[in-house]
Structures are given as C-alpha cells and as structure tokens.
Amino acid sequence: MSKFKKKANVKQEIPTSSMPDVVFMLLFFFMVTTQMRDSSIMVKQKLPQATQLRKLTRKSLVTYIYIGEPSKTDQFGKEPKIQVNDVFIEPKDIIQWVNTEKAKLDEIERDQITISMKIDSDSKRGIISDVETELRRANARIINYSAGYKKEI
Amino acid sequence: MPRATPDIPNASMADIAFLLLTFFLVTTTVANDKGLTLLLPPPPEAMPPDQDVKIQERNLFKIQINSFDALLVEGEPYTGSMRELSDKIKAFVQNNGVDPESSDNPEKAIVSFKADRGTTHKKFIEVLDAAQRAYYEIYAEKLGVTVDQWRDIASDPERKAEYNKSREGIPMQISIAEPTKVGG
Numbered sequence: 227m228s229k230f231k232k233k234a235n236v237k238q239e240i241p242t243s244s245m246p247d248v249v250f251m252l253l254f255f256f257m258v259t260t261q262m263r264d265s266s267i268m269v270k271q272k273l274p275q276a277t278q279l280r281k282l283t284r285k286s287l288v289t290y291i292y293i294g295e296p297s298k299t300d301q302f303g304k305e306p307k308i309q310v311n312d313v314f315i316e317p318k319d320i321i322q323w324v325n326t327e328k329a330k331l332d333e334i335e336r337d338q339i340t341i342s343m344k345i346d347s348d349s350k351r352g353i354i355s356d357v358e359t360e361l362r363r364a365n366a367r368i369i370n371y372s373a374g375y376k377k378e379i
Numbered sequence: 380m381p382r383a384t385p386d387i388p389n390a391s392m393a394d395i396a397f398l399l400l401t402f403f404l405v406t407t408t409v410a411n412d413k414g415l416t417l418l419l420p421p422p423p424e425a426m427p428p429d430q431d432v433k434i435q436e437r438n439l440f441k442i443q444i445n446s447f448d449a450l451l452v453e454g455e456p457y458t459g460s461m462r463e464l465s466d467k468i469k470a471f472v473q474n475n476g477v478d479p480e481s482s483d484n485p486e487k488a489i490v491s492f493k494a495d496r497g498t499t500h501k502k503f504i505e506v507l508d509a510a511q512r513a514y515y516e517i518y519a520e521k522l523g524v525t526v527d528q529w530r531d532i533a534s535d536p537e538r539k540a541e542y543n544k545s546r547e548g549i550p551m552q553i554s555i556a557e558p559t560k561v562g563g
Contacts, residue, residue: 350497
C-alpha cells in the first residue's frame, strides 16, 4: 500500500558554490585562446578546400595577404582586390610592402618570411600570378595557400 | 570597539565572470593557419638569360587548365577524379624508365602545371592538392607512415632527418608556369 507514498527526503538542489570557479576556468580558457584580429578583412573570403594541409609552424614569420572580391562592391567594384594590413594595394606595391614586413623580423630570419595567401575560391589565377611574380622579385618565396580541410574522397 | 569586517560582496562575481566569458566566446575566432605550402622559383630577372634547359618530353607530366576550369592532362581532356590524377602522377614519378612514354627516374620527373589567367583559384588548389598528395604519398610510403603522419613530420623542425630521408632522390618538382593570357 505504502509503496509509492513516501518521497525520498533528499534535498533537490544543485550546489552552486563552485559555479564561479567553473566559469572562471572557462573564461581563462577563452582568454588564452582568443586572438584579436589585427585587421578587418575587406574582401570576400570563402577559402578553397584541400586534403594535404600543412601547419604553419612559426607564427612570427607569417604575414598575410588577402585576395578576393571586395565586400563593398558598390564602392570598390567587383574585380578581386589585394588587401594587406588594412589597405588595398596594387601588385606593384608588393615589393615595398614585403620589405617593410621583412624589416620587422630579425636579420637572420628575413629570408624565411612566409606569406600566407588567403584567397577567395572564386578569384582568378591572373591576379594571383601577378602577386606571385612580385613576391618572387621581393624574394619572399615561401608561400602558403590557405585552405580549409576536406576529407579525402 | 568591534571593527567592521571588510567584506567584498561576491554574489555578483559569477555574473561578472559570465559576462566576460560571453564576450570572449563571441570574439573568439579559431585561427585557421593551414594550407598548401609552396616554394616559388627565384625571380625571373635572376634566371640566366640563355639557359634553355632541354627537358625530354617523357620527363614532363603536363597538366593544363583553361579558363573554364577544364583540364588537359598529357595533352588529352581529363574528366576523372583528383584521386585518379594523384595516382597517375605517382605512377609517372615512380616509373624509373619502365614505360618508355613515362619518366626516366624520379629526379628528372617534373610535373608541369599551367593555368589560364581566367582559371579559378578553387580549381588551381584542387589540382595542386592532387599533385602534392602524389608526392606526399610516395614520401610516406618510403618512411612506412601514413600521409597524415608524414605531414606532421614535415612541419616538425626536430624531425628534419626523417624528412630529408624520405625525400632523398625524389625532389618535389611541381613547376607552375606563367598563366596563358588567352581565355581559351
């Protein structure tokens, strides 16, 4: 009869005293892993996908170039543009830009500068190869085509 | 006289922490710093002017892409998968003179890769990926590891010896030619 009568006399409360600790732990995790982007990207960035990705090992040697259709097409037109830092540049300005970037590095490391090319999938080879020719002239020959991961088919 | 105990109210601490947490959650971007690495050739001006190196036809594996992203492999239209293209390149590099139409040895084998100015970057990356996969697989097989493991070895400066050993005698020669200007 009394099988179902009694409820267990246990407190039904989740202890909350450790909650701040847990939250702080998460907070520190995100604080450490967060990277503030130093420039806002003004071009479309739908990166291509590839299977044979390799990591960039030394972050300090890496500099970024963004190529793609400008996000504000009404202002800059539809043709893909080259962005470095916060500005659009033309291929002829690349040598100068590479030299300023190289000057930021230690003298012995200057030849190891790595250019990470973040190029939108819809960009055409024409503009990219112009950039590459200038990079060769600027003697910044190690490049990395940024790509997303794709499973091997 | 009883002193007032200095107490900091800590009931709101969790709220503040949550607020900060939310801020960092929202602003966090997971850095995507992976991609296909490539070493560009020296500048065009630095090349000796009359150095027209004769390369035998058999040692060249030609891949061409036009502005419609259509492929021409060894002179014939190619519609197969990128996986098959990788296998073809592997067979070409490791031919060692067996097939008279294919390469003499891995050191002479060159994968020549020519795009058009109108080729999309997407297609270019697909083909470059296939070519690099072919070489990476050869290297990985030589060391007896998987391709994923080999790429980890390659990006680890402390394992240079293994990396050099796997590449010995099989240089990765992927030549990317100046793109053609006609939209053909």
